Amino acid sequence: MWQDVAEAVRVGADRVSGSLNEYGPPMELPAFASAWKERAGKYIGKVHNWADPPPPPPPSLGEQAGTWLVRHRTLAAYALGGAVVVGLGIALHRARPQVPTSGTVVEGRRTQAVIVLGGDSPLGRALTLSLAARDLIVLPSVSNDQAKRALEFEVPPPSKGYVKALVLDANDPTSAEDKFVHAVHAALCMRYPITTAGDPYARPGENVQVIGVVNALSFAPDADVPDALARSTPARLEEALRTHVVTPLSTINRLLALLTALPNRVQRPEEQTPALILSLISLPDVQVAQPLHGAAPIIAQSVRAGISTLRRESDQQYLAQRTNHPLAWTWLGTSRQTQQRPLRWTLVEVDATRSAPFSQVQPSDSRELVGPKRAPPAPKKPRDILDKVAQLLFSRGTPLWPTYRVRGTSRLGHALGYLWASILAVLPTSILDVLVATNLRFAARSTGTIHDHLHRVVTDATAPPPSLRPGNGAASGHT
Numbered sequence: 001m002w003q004d005v006a007e008a009v010r011v012g013a014d015r016v017s018g019s020l021n022e023y024g025p026p027m028e029l030p031a032f033a034s035a036w037k038e039r040a041g042k043y044i045g046k047v048h049n050w051a052d053p054p055p056p057p058p059p060s061l062g063e064q065a066g067t068w069l070v071r072h073r074t075l076a077a078y079a080l081g082g083a084v085v086v087g088l089g090i091a092l093h094r095a096r097p098q099v100p101t102s103g104t105v106v107e108g109r110r111t112q113a114v115i116v117l118g119g120d121s122p123l124g125r126a127l128t129l130s131l132a133a134r135d136l137i138v139l140p141s142v143s144n145d146q147a148k149r150a151l152e153f154e155v156p157p158p159s160k161g162y163v164k165a166l167v168l169d170a171n172d173p174t175s176a177e178d179k180f181v182h183a184v185h186a187a188l189c190m191r192y193p194i195t196t197a198g199d200p201y202a203r204p205g206e207n208v209q210v211i212g213v214v215n216a217l218s219f220a221p222d223a224d225v226p227d228a229l230a231r232s233t234p235a236r237l238e239e240a241l242r243t244h245v246v247t248p249l250s251t252i253n254r255l256l257a258l259l260t261a262l263p264n265r266v267q268r269p270e271e272q273t274p275a276l277i278l279s280l281i282s283l284p285d286v287q288v289a290q291p292l293h294g295a296a297p298i299i300a301q302s303v304r305a306g307i308s309t310l311r312r313e314s315d316q317q318y319l320a321q322r323t324n325h326p327l328a329w330t331w332l333g334t335s336r337q338t339q340q341r342p343l344r345w346t347l348v349e350v351d352a353t354r355s356a357p358f359s360q361v362q363p364s365d366s367r368e369l370v371g372p373k374r375a376p377p378a379p380k381k382p383r384d385i386l387d388k389v390a391q392l393l394f395s396r397g398t399p400l401w402p403t404y405r406v407r408g409t410s411r412l413g414h415a416l417g418y419l420w421a422s423i424l425a426v427l428p429t430s431i432l433d434v435l436v437a438t439n440l441r442f443a444a445r446s447t448g449t450i451h452d453h454l455h456r457v458v459t460d461a462t463a464p465p466p467s468l469r470p471g472n473g474a475a476s477g478h479t
Contacts, residue, residue: 102135102394110162110192113137113208114393115184115255117248118217119165120147123280123350123385125154127216130386131393132159137208139187141168141180141217141251161193170247177247181254210259212276212393217248218303219280219350220296232295240295241302249306252277256314260340273397274342278389279307283349283405304347308402311345318342346392346400350385351407 059067069076104111114131118124119140128140132155140163142148148165155163166183169176188208190200220240232240259275281300321340385406392400427435 105135110135110137111209112211113139113188114211115213116140117168117213117215117251118219119151121216121219123219123221124216125151126386127214127389128163129155129159131214131390132156132163134390136162136211136393137192138163139184140165142166143169161195164190164194168247168251170243177251177254180251181258184255185258210275211273212278213252213255213259214389214393215248215252215277215279218244218299220244220282220299237295237298240299244299245302245306248279249303249310253310256310256343259343260318274344276344276346276393276395276400277307277311278346278348278392279303280348280350280385280389283351283407307345307347311343311402314343314345342397344397344400345402347403348385348388348392349403349405351405 112135114136116124116128116131116138117140119128119138120142124140128138128151132138140151142151142165145167148167151165152163164187166180166187167176168180188210190208192208194200259277281303282296318340388404388406392404
């Protein structure tokens with residue numbers, strides 16, 4: 001092994017020596033040093049001392065964005081598509097015609113009307129004054145002549161002559177509905193304002209167009225004191241259902257023929273927009289059947305079911321009318337049948353536990369809703385309801401949701417309300433009953449009135465009839 005190493009060293013030394021002597025004899029070390037100094041002296045002061053090169057500059061924002069896009073191509077494509085969709089939505093929203101905030105006025109006269117059912121209720125009164133302040137002709141229904149005079153007396157001077165109250169007595173629905181529908185038809189043929197002298201009827205081409213029906217009669221607020229359904233007498237329950245459910249639904253059904261035939265009398269074709277039928281109901285009662293609320297939960301849920309039924313039947317009749325004639329007449333643009341006006345239906349669920357705040361809306365306050373300066377009103381919850389109703393009425397035929405909710409004034413209240421509604425939609429009934437009972441129990445702890453009232457209701461409900469109590473002679477005879 002050592003011989004191989006020695007041989008390898010010898011061979012390597014021969015190769016080094018041959019390489020050095022290939023271009024002449026090797027240079028002596030002193031001569032090499034002097035030559036290096038001679039050459040290096042020419043660059044003294046010209047060549048800087050050696051230093052590490054500086055680091056490269058950081059990448060610019062554009063380079064970083066390009067690198068990120070290359071690494072996340074799919075995510076970038078999704079983000080770009082979403083931005084395009086949002087941009088198109090904003091462009092379409094700005095390109096839409098501006099939604100008006102008041103009725104149409106032609107040559108100083110109002111040409112649009114709205115029917116308000118329940119105009120003598122606190123909510124109906126506030127709606128009547130608010131809509132009259134928005135350049136609309138308002139035809140509210142009241143229960144008697146005394147309420148009619150009281151409501152027309154409260155109308156502010158700018159709206160005098162544009163509010164004509166009509167009597168609709170819920171105690172006599174059969175004859176009252178006929179009189180009310182005929183009165184509405186006659187009111188639409190009159191010349192407004194009705195306080196002007198001369199011919200009271202409008203000339204041809206000046207008829208009034210009904211843009212919608214607002215059903216405030218179905219809104220049944222909570223009572224001032226807890227009221228259990230078990231303590232309601234049949235007469236009270238029948239009166240509540242007749243007033244808030246049967247009468248408004250039947251009246252709306254009678255008004256459908258009048259609403260769908262109105263476009264034949266409209267002065268301009270662009271005014272032939274679909275009529276809106278809007279009903280207001282109590283939000284807490286329609287979401288969950290709250291105990292100790294009397295007949296309010298039954299009223300709210302019955303009205304919602306009745307409005308849904310009327311809406312589907314009306315849509316079915318409208319579709320049948322549009323398709324029940326030869327296609328040739330449709331292509332030629334003519335039809336042997338009279339065209340009907342489409343209808344829109346929606347519900348507004350109001351989160352208002354008392355009707356007292358609506359009575360605080362004064363006629364002067366309702367005028368501020370359409371003025372250029374909108375002072376902060378008090379209370380604000382009624383204002384939110386009035387603004388929402390006016391916004392839906394002036395939406396000019398745009399698609400609407402079947403249901404709208406008017407909650408508290410804060411955004412947090414809106415978010416919590418929608419979250420609670422979503423939870424109620426998926427929550428099992430057994431768990432929901434426990435939550436409602438727990439909430440009622442805490443309320444009973446805080447107020448003794450609810451506890452005493454509930455105790456009386458439970459005691460009366462669990463007590464056996466007199467004929468079956470122990471010690472009664474009739475009960476002993478049966479045994």
